[in-house]
Amino acid sequence: MKKTPLYEKHAALGAKIIDFGGWAMPVQYTNVIEEHKATRTASALFDICHMGEIEVRGPQAADLLQFALTRDLSGQKTGQVKLSALLNDRGGIIDDLTVYKMADDFFMLVTNATTQEADFQRIQAILDQKKFNCRMEDISGKTGKLDLQGPRAEEILQILADADLKSIRFYHFVESPVAGIPAIISRSGYTGEDGFEIYAAAEKISLIWDAMIGAGRTSGMKPAGLGARDTLRLEAGMMLNGQDMTQDMSPLEVPYGWLVDWDKDFAGKTGLVSLRDRGIAKKIAGLEMTGRGIARHGYAVKSGDKEIGMVTSGTFAPTLNKAVALAFIDTEFTAPDTEVSVVIRNTESAARVVKLPFYKRPK
């Protein structure tokens, strides 16, 4: 298994380590609920070094991304982050990724760990075919990433950052040191809370980690693992690539229609148009268990005797204190308040379709 530069830190903290897509990652340090609640009420620090980063530079870097990705990026300003989707020719999702505009001719893409190579190959193939004047570099190995999330994240990070964090708006970033180390500070995340994603050189990331652990000590900050990351993102109604979406699903089937700009040409558009015109049979919907039990990935969803799909992600939601799930089900059953059932160990348990997200942070 691959290890992040922080592996020894996790081991020293007594974390339980799991294999996540070939990476040895901490799933929890103490327990998932504690780490989850710390994120919602104070703050938590996550090692996200496994995620991929790709640099795109050159006079036509913007043109490449405008064609390779589904979203209209023409209005993106330097210092702004945009979520977008990368499709295959059939209109299926290879990845949902974020685009950081560093300069007019310089972008950074942040990809999922499990699809980083596929993303690179797909975009490189588009670059080669269309002969855009720019070049790509996979900088994942030399880039470290930490997420500091939660209502007290700003206060904790401000101890270590030169930049005035209040001035960074949601989905915007600055290039400014953290604990004296050059970094990118982005106000964004995957938990449904306010917080930051911080990028710095891989060989320096453990210095930032240590500084953050120190800075957060009196503020209730905890290191948190992938277990809490998963329950947090699920409560916030965020998709996990490879689990809630696959290459066989299009942005129209997950709640990602808003990422598609139909007015521009983009890689995979022909496939996506034909999927759209044929009609969408199944969609991702949010479920709340009203009966007993916890829906889990792979469990069947039924309406009466009819099987209508399956659970893609399901968990006990610590903030909501109930079981929630994302399910890929027949479109006709996706309206909020539709009553369905989930098959848990051969027994049907009642569930209700609800609007996403399950959890919204108080403003």
Added chain:
Amino acid sequence: MSKTSPADRLYSKDHEWIKNNGDGTAMIGITDYAQEMLTDIVFVELPAVGKKVAQGEPVAVVESVKSVSDVYAPVSGEVIAVNQALEETPELINRDAFGEGWIAKLKLENPNEMTSLLSAADYDRLIQEEKH
């Protein structure tokens, strides 16, 4: 870390405990080590009263946030009571696995099966090995 397991009962290799009441019935549950491994238990599926289980068969299910685990019957018997409190408060198992976190009461079918189980000292040795 977990303390020594209580000597007033027997243990299975799958981390269940059974405490003989001496009247043909016994209480069962999972061990403190098991709850420590599972962490935050958020759901317990209890068996129906009257259900008959054979030794080694699943008798209940405990779920943490991230995992689903069967609880196996340490001996054969009929379920004559269940710990209803676990339906509302599954974390009782985390708090007190050997006491308030009991799962079910069995009417023993074959008390001789007890001989196949581990003493507290043997069980503690087993978990020491698992930890290393």
